[in-house]
Amino acid sequence: MKKILLTLLIFTAASAFFLYFIQKNSEASPNPNNPTPPNEQTTTTAEITKQATTSQKIIEIKNPEVNFVNLPVPFTPEAPDGLMVKPWNNSCEEASTVMLDEFYLGNTNARIPKEKAKKMILRYIGIENKIFGYNANTNSKEIVKLIIEYSKYFEARIVANPTLDDIKEQLKNERPIIALLNGRKLENPRINFAVNGSYYHTFVIKGFDEEKKEFIVNDNGDLKQGLDLRYGYDTILGALADYNHKLGKTVAPPTVIFTKQRILVKTANSGRIYLITDNEKHHVTSPAILKDNGWKWNMVLTVEKEWLNKFSEGYPI
Numbered sequence: 001m002k003k004i005l006l007t008l009l010i011f012t013a014a015s016a017f018f019l020y021f022i023q024k025n026s027e028a029s030p031n032p033n034n035p036t037p038p039n040e041q042t043t044t045t046a047e048i049t050k051q052a053t054t055s056q057k058i059i060e061i062k063n064p065e066v067n068f069v070n071l072p073v074p075f076t077p078e079a080p081d082g083l084m085v086k087p088w089n090n091s092c093e094e095a096s097t098v099m100l101d102e103f104y105l106g107n108t109n110a111r112i113p114k115e116k117a118k119k120m121i122l123r124y125i126g127i128e129n130k131i132f133g134y135n136a137n138t139n140s141k142e143i144v145k146l147i148i149e150y151s152k153y154f155e156a157r158i159v160a161n162p163t164l165d166d167i168k169e170q171l172k173n174e175r176p177i178i179a180l181l182n183g184r185k186l187e188n189p190r191i192n193f194a195v196n197g198s199y200y201h202t203f204v205i206k207g208f209d210e211e212k213k214e215f216i217v218n219d220n221g222d223l224k225q226g227l228d229l230r231y232g233y234d235t236i237l238g239a240l241a242d243y244n245h246k247l248g249k250t251v252a253p254p255t256v257i258f259t260k261q262r263i264l265v266k267t268a269n270s271g272r273i274y275l276i277t278d279n280e281k282h283h284v285t286s287p288a289i290l291k292d293n294g295w296k297w298n299m300v301l302t303v304e305k306e307w308l309n310k311f312s313e314g315y316p317i
Contacts, residue, residue, distance in 0.1 A: 066172050067209075068209055075226060076112040079223060096218075104261045128146065138243075139244070144257060158256075176206045180200075180255045182201070182241045198243060198248055204217060214233065216228055217231060261277050262275065267303060282314040282317050283316040
């Protein structure tokens with residue numbers, strides 16, 4: 001009887017040891033037929049630190065400090081024929097708008113051909129005469145209304161008291177700015193203002209040079225040297241203003257107009273409408289989107305499929 005009990009005890013101990021050995025061996029060696037899913041694999045603190053450091057280095061490389069921008073905005077003087085007579089002597093606002101129409105359409109030529117510029121400027125003058133009853137000295141609200149309702153290439157918004165960084169950030173994002181100014185404060189000897197006039201002037205800010213502390217502009221009032229003209233940061237920031245119709249003067253606050261690409265298009269063989277903005281195309285999923293944004297059907301341009309295909313696909317709206 002004692003021998004039987006001893007045998008049973010030995011057998012039980014041996015079985016327990018065998019089961020323990022199998023379990024430990026199974027934990028130490030993963031089953032190749034059932035690997036750990038990637039999202040369940042463990043990552044050490046050292047690996048996390050390494051990944052974070054690598055990501056930071058990539059970010060720093062992709063986003064270096066931008067110290068120089070000069071956007072390819074085509075130039076036209078406000079008087080394309082070089083004669084400062086009506087209506088050209090009061091068309092700096094329209095000329096600024098025309099330059100940005102061409103830029104956002106994708107025209108990278110240095111200058112807009114004279115006859116084309118005249119036609120485009122006169123179109124806006126005609127619209128202003130119809131909706132405002134005049135075309136001279138349109139202020140920020142009137143310029144933005146004109147752009148939003150009648151430009152087919154970009155939209156705009158008023159920004160009062162902009163900082164230097166505000167302006168530079170827009171330029172870094174490839175969005176030129178319409179500056180509203182007291183023109184006499186620019187002290188440009190090639191632009192003449194009437195002594196008792198309003199001194200109101202507008203032009204396009206298209207870049208900056210941080211090393212020289214200068215803005216790069218298309219000054220349509222400088223008929224000879226307006227393309228890529230430079231003014232110091234302080235000069236432009238000190239000249240910013242807006243036009244007051246009641247006073248007939250250019251007054252505070254400092255004001256600019258921020259702009260952004262907005263082109264509505266479709267191809268001849270499709271009713272599918274796209275919004276082009278920041279050089280990306282976005283499918284407009286419903287006619288209600290047009291209505292909600294105040295976009296008119298006559299703003300939709302018919303384009304070649306090849307032209308549309310050059311834009312990367314963005315999120316639908």
